[in-house]
Amino acid sequence: MELAVRSGLPRTTARVHIDLLLSEDGRRTAAELTRRLGVSPASVSAAVNFLVEYGYVRRERDPQRRRDIYVVDDHAWYHSIVISAQSTLESARAATAAARTFGPDSPVGQRLARGGTYLERVIQDMLESAERWRTLLK
Template sequence: MAAGRLTYEERRRIAEGLAAGLAYAEIARRLGRSTSTIVREVARNGGHHRYRANQAEQATRWRARRRPVPHAADLTAGPIAHPAASGGEPESVREFEERFAAMMTGTGIPAMMARVLVCLFAADTGGATAAELVARLRVSPASVSKAVGWLGERGLITRERRGRRERYLIDDHVWYQAWLASLHGMVLWARFTQQGAQLYGEGSPAGARLHTAGQFFRHLHRDMSQSAEHWRHTLAT
């Protein structure tokens, strides 16, 4: 099985394989690479639907130039507690995490945000500092900062300060919190589409279109609110 960095020719064949609908395992077999290598390559460079060989090649070269040297404080932070340390197989765990991140990317979560989210899911404590995430993911502090900001805005993670350090956490209620955050988005969509319908007039094509959109978001908000309330009662029992 081949080792070392992927070449541009291999990236081009990965892109062709994805376009042809091939599974990651089949692409890996044709290239003589491990499936985890292909999953990681795709997840880091836009995901299944956005992967492009040219862009992946350029991004890899950029990362190689910008890869940070760990700060002394980061080296003493210690590794994130990981399932593999509790008896799991390291290779199978890594492969699962890469496939998990690729799945998230394929459903709309940006690649860096997906990697951070998976890292927190896989940590035994459900949390990590920025320094720990930088060391574990081998990315720049700026990338981690942007990712945790994006995840925090959507209610997917919370912050906890311990002395001078800030930890980013994910808990069992994360999807309930994220659901509530998305409810706010539904309210905004309903409000603005209704305002647009009134502005253009419901008798016009634009007004009618906006009115229909407003009805959709109002009904969606109602159904999502009922589901969230049902889940809250389920958690309380």
Template sequence: MPGGRLTHQERREIAEGLGDGLTFTEIAGRLDRPVSTVTREVARNGGAGAYRADAAQRSTAGRARRRKQAPGPADSAASADRAVGGAHGRDPEAVHELEEQFTALMVGTGLPRMTARVLTCLYVTDDGSLTATELAQRLKVSPASVSKAVGELEQQELIRREREPGRRRDRYVIDADAWFRGWMASARQNTVLADFARQSARTLGAATPAGTRMEDIGDFFEHVGQTMVRAAEEWRLARLR
């Protein structure tokens, strides 16, 4: 099975396979590549519906150029500590690959790519917190892009904001309860969906096919929401013992 980075031709074959409606497994088989390679490639370049071979090739070349650019000597050590790569004897290339995989996984759950990149950045940073400026510098994006991403993450309760003591700037923080809060927020959303579906069933008429369908949706989301809450509370209790 070949290794190394995907070639431009392989990216064209991925795009053709997606256009033909092939699965990731079928495309990987054609390329003689691991399925995970194809999955990450598509996820980090817009997803199955937006993947374009030429754009993916340019994006990969751009990432490679940025990694080769050497930062100024005064900033290098501090940046490495904040950005994880190179700190504690870590292999920067391995850390970079981990970040790419983490981001691809988060994109697969439905997060926009920039939001997933910000979340990944916070998770792999030892302090678990960064300012908006540090995030923008680390990810080489505009402050506006960071602002939109952290807003989405705060809305989902996956991060929280802290004001730095004595300074007029915020830090965005990942803590031990981040996923618990995010999970509970999702459970609450399921409850909202359940209530809406049942109200819709009454509006449409409970005895009609459409009304019955909406009633079933309401039952489903109520069950899922309650199960999520119980599972999260059980986890928290077990963690506190």
């Protein structure tokens, strides 16, 4: 868990993620997470919302019990990479746009253009690699 916290996950979010990863079927309800981790339902909700937003977990609806089930599966690794890459790609494109604003001859414009180009190319490589190796998750 400490590794997840050091990588930027809030402590409760890390605990929820790890509990889901280590569950036999990768599935838990909010009530199960609350009980297992000894945290409030609001804490579980906030943690799950974060994990869903970044692609680590998905929600499924249990129509019989009328509640959400939170699921982590092998595809979560792929989805989290894609979501993170899209966010970084937005930053790269913003840097490139800002470089045009400052002008290609200014030091700021040059620095932003280089940084934006670098990020965009690295992220494109990462996305291609994630797609190429996706079959390992099936």
